[in-house]
Amino acid sequence: MSIEHAVEMRGISKRFGNVQALNRVDLELRRGELLGLVGDNAAGKSTLMKTLYGAVLPDAGEIFIEGQKAALRNPRDAQALGLAMIYQDLAVFNNLDVAANVFTGREYTRRVLGITFLDKKRMYNESEALLSRLRINISSPKLLVERMSGGQRQMVAVARAIGFDATILIMDEPTAALGVKEANTLLDLMSELRDQGISIILITHRISDVLSIGDRVMVLKGGERQGILNVEDSTLEDVEYLIVRGRPDGSG
């Protein structure tokens, strides 16, 4: 398997009852690229990504991560291999501050008299450093997430994923609920992450987002891959054509 690919999925199929959600789908994510994954509702985008993240087990097909064949039985397996998926519901703790969210599940602690105390100072310092490394504009790691905008919450979720040493980031419709300005800030963050070497798959309905910051865009329709286009030589119409009509050879 080619080492230039962070992820390779080969012949992934998945059936839910009578519905063939995915039919022998291939996907290659190059290292350090931002790949858009687009398609109509029920095209299989989320199912494909959940398969990659170990949240859905495929009926057939193979997955290679950094050139190694991966047996993904659950998201924890995927996380161990450097994957992180940020779902639309984010799974952040609104009642906690930024640092607590960034360090969820791997808190720094100190044991004193058998009691596990939080090393808050270290978590504040490190999350502040992380935020500034990612150029995320959140004024203090002590801010409560419930006081933040939708875009900032997304960024906290991203910071958490990167803090877990994720090198492959899957984002499911991150801009869907955001205003234009916030969406743009988030897109900036994604291209910044890409420039820092993170490989990103972006599921989205907003094709223009992918065309503005993405490297390539993959189109799914009816659970089948219609093609992968280079963003540089593609127009909005090209992508929309594939989404609606499918492969130009008429098989779609």
Add this chain to the structure above:
Amino acid sequence: MTANQTPTTRGESARARVRELMAHRESGVFLALVIFFVVMYTVSPIFRRPFNLTTILRQISVTSIVAMGQTLVIVSGAFDLSQGSIAGLAAMVTAKLWKNAGLDPPIAIIGGLGVGVLCGFLNGVLAARFRLHPIVMTLATGAVFLGVNFYITRGESIIGLPDGLTWLGRGLIGPVPALIVLMFIVAFLMHILLTRTLFGLRVRMIGGNLKASQDVGMNVERIRVGIFTLSGFLSALGGIVLLGRVGNALPQIGQGLLFPVVTAAIVGGTLLTGGVGSMAGTLIGAAIMGIARNSLVVLQLNIYLQDIVQGLLVVLALLIDQFRRGELNWRIILGRDR
């Protein structure tokens, strides 16, 4: 690249700190407490007597101690309605261990606390492992604990308790009543637990977003058991302090404790839906309720207004909370929402 590089970020972080302070849920109730206190202090000469102020503190101490446990439970997204019954059972077991088993008072007290821990542990297991709904489940176990209490005491009181058993409730440490010291110690330790330890963070996590907590892979069951066990322990401690306050061991001890306890937590800003709450807030909540009750006495109003005032304060606290969370606004109240 560091956040402190530019001079403006320093000012921003100072401003953020002010915002942070203002955002503290306790700020509002604390202000209410101060205003209430100042008004009463000015209006009533009886109120401002040191003896009266100490009385208020003594009156709220048991409520506060037990309410610290309730706060922990509510922050985790549950309720413990069996606290009053645990307090009563623990108090009676303590008295009986001294009277019938002939144990020294300190040993009897440890036995009573052990009963509280056991009751709380049982609640925790039923809530966590058997996934029973905490409200109805603790209502039921509370009935069981009360029943056990009356069964083993046959409903009879134990009078003439030794100093060793009543000291927590009526003893002095220097000039200060022991139970006031105990209240502040419990409040301090519980505050540290909730805000500074991994356990406390886990409690706030499962109360704030249970699903995400499970996804992170934390042991939610064990944390729940720990929470209810601690609640049982503090209920028992409250019950044993009550032995000293009352002077005799009455089986109905602890009955009527639950409402002021829940009230203190709610008035203190603990979010009913879980995830948010503080020991300082609960202490303030208990103090507001204590001053309200005391005001009725020193202003020579009818003491039977107490329940009405208490009930209305809870309703008010709930309303304020709904407003703050944006669940409620004037449009909804006036029926113009659609």
